[in-house]
Amino acid sequence: MKNFSFLLMVIVLVSCKSTYLDAKKSPVLLDINKETDDYAFVNLKNYSNDFVFDMKYATPDNFLKEKVYPCGECFLRVKTIKSLLEANKAFLDKGYKIKLYDCYRPIAIQKQMWKIVPNPTYVANPKKGSIHNKGGAVDITLVDSLGIELNMGTKFDFFGEEASHNYSNLSKDILENRKFLKEIMLQHNFKSFDSEWWHYNLTNSSADKVSNQKWRCED
Template sequence: MLNKLNCFFYCFFLFVSLLKLPENFVYVEDQIPSIIIDLRYCSENNFVGEIIDGYEAETVILTQQATKALKDVQEKLLKDSLSLKIFDAYRPQRAVNHFRRWARDINDTLMKEQFYPSIDKRDLFKLQYIATKSRHSSGSTIDVTVVDLKTNQELDMGTSYDYFGEESGVKYNNITDEQIANRKFLQTIMLANGFRNYPQEWWHFTLRGEPFRDQYFDFVIK
């Protein structure tokens, strides 16, 4: 009986240790339970068309500093019956490597019609849609949109998440007035709460003064 009990506690503490995050990283849902999660790389609904290396659970990880700033955004949105939806946050380096391998296979165009209909896959590196390193791997970058909690619908931003093309640019204006206003709303509230944007992608934000700038982590999301 004692040996079985010892084995149980050993397995329990081993399990807990495997879940422990590096110092200064947190599970976002523990800090912001109201936030909506749609972690695309933990599914086949992404530009590759398969689950991406390093995404073993649909859980969101960020640095404590980025999470605190994100919580401020969420609290403001909730007052107007709105919520953030997270598509991606911390991204292991092995996931970035997965993207690079996929991008080099020019014959794999399974998801082209949905995510990059006007882009030649051979140009993804040149156009900086795929890179060797990602700010996401530093733990303070996030991809988000806004959901109307009254309708449970995302605000119309003019393109889907991860759409490769000029249409996704922050300043792109060949879209409806409503779509322009929705993008401006997201940009305004994120920038006002400590984030900076990425001009090519309306959904992409990085915490100003991020704690691990130019450091790229590779621990698995689980």
């Protein structure tokens, strides 16, 4: 009985440990194509230096007005990163790169966000979850070679009609910037979200499981 209790304790400890993702950056870039599990969560920073990160929910600079992430990391499923790297390569070839605002979001943080703003217009109900909770969604914009964001007409997480892909009462430059972002993303296995110009879901990612793997921040 004592041996069984000890074994059970070890299993519980290992299980608890495995729910955390390590945010420590690899000293060298890794090859995403060598990852054999497409559904594993990995840190984008370990596979490319060609992205800009502005993880809004790791700061109070967001519509919640609160920091809800422990630190600004971008974890995604391997299959999502494979497509995102290809999309970014296409942008790089044209003199731009992707800037990320949000990536994978544990369901526990989704619940925290819902507690702050319990309104499905702004926050997905955690009972159902969102593609962010499945590691298949990214919130992004583009920056030019000087790191300046392209004008997309609204800020990230602006919830008025002006943020919609279908809203046309904008300048020609803004409409062209949104079209440029959307066309490249759609060419690389992502789908747009009508009401938010910044939000893209990996195709068929809605069938994946909601996850609650949190990350340990690098010291």
